[in-house]
Amino acid sequence: MDKINIAEKLALFSDYWNPRVVAELNGQHVKLAKLKGDFVWHKHDHEDELFYVISGELKIEFRDKAVCLKPGEMLAIPKGVEHRPVAEEEVCVMLFEPVSTINTGDxxxxxxxxxxxIL
Amino acid sequence: MDKINIAEKLALFSDYWNPRVVAELNGQHVKLAKLKGDFVWHKHDHEDELFYVISGELKIEFRDKAVCLKPGEMLAIPKGVEHRPVAEEEVCVMLFEPVSTINTGDxxxxxxxxxxxIL
Structure with missing residues (x-):
């Protein structure tokens, strides 16, 4: 039961779109990821997903709108909703989602x- | 599906030890709380609990040690583990825990x- 320092964990990797697990509780993972560029359109059929921006600006595109997240902002995306994260510059995010969640969904x-x- | 700005949500209340819900996903709540002073010793028999410090310094006492958390640091406390949050000065925290979690546990x-x- 050690504390987790987000900045220290983020310093341990530099590759994009490759989440690391920093905590597991109640069947959920807390993950950290670095994002840059366009991800793929996808949805998670069985998992809601939470993005919390640590640094940078993240745009999450939906089929009918887009939401821009700055540091200290979060968005919960319900299961089944198609989305595509887009990061013009590097973004660091914390994710909170079930252990079963695969980054590219369907x-x-x-x-x-x-x-x-696991970091 | 609106974004959640943590600072804006925190500005909506000022009382201590009274968590607000800002998101619900996968049977879990994301809560914000302001803490000051000593809480009660307690445990959660069925829920792991995560504290993420937004501002201030939070000490979490256990029967055999204490962990001090600064902004950007988090700690996951497994179910069944007695703990007591202590905040000498005001602390703002984000909590991730099952919807069933009661702040004072047992x-x-x-x-x-x-x-x-719900904010």
Whole structure:
């Protein structure tokens, strides 16, 4: 039961779209990720997903609108809702979602990450 | 599906030890709370609990040690572990925990809050 320093954990990796797990509780993971560029359109059929921006600006596109998140802002995306994260410059985010959540959801493809590292 | 600005939500209340719900997903609540002073010793028999410090310094006492959290630091407390949050000065925290979680856990008493406001 050690404390988790977000900045220290973020300093341990530099690759994009590859979430790391920093805590697990109640069947949920707390993850950190660095994002840059356009992700793939996808949805999670069984999991709601929360993005909390630590640094940078993250745009999350939906089929009918877009939401821009700055540091200290978060968005909960209900299961089944198609979305695409877009980061013009590097963004650091914290994610809170069920252990079962796969980053690319139903889309699959080369950006899919499983067996995530635990920091 | 609106974004949540943590600072704006925190500006909406000033009372201590009275968490507000800002998001619900996957049976979990994201809560914000302002803390000052000593809370009661308690444990949650069925819920792990996560404290993430937004501002201030939070000490979480355990029966055999204490953990001090600064802004940008978090701690996950497993179910069943007795703890007591202590804030010498005002602390703002974000909590991730199951919807069923009661702030005072098994201890009850006058600091117990149920039917939390949703901001």
């Amino acid at each position: 889309a699959g493809g080369e950006l899919t990450r499983t067996d995530l590292d | 201890a009850g008493g006058e600091l117990t809050r149920t039917d939390l406001d």
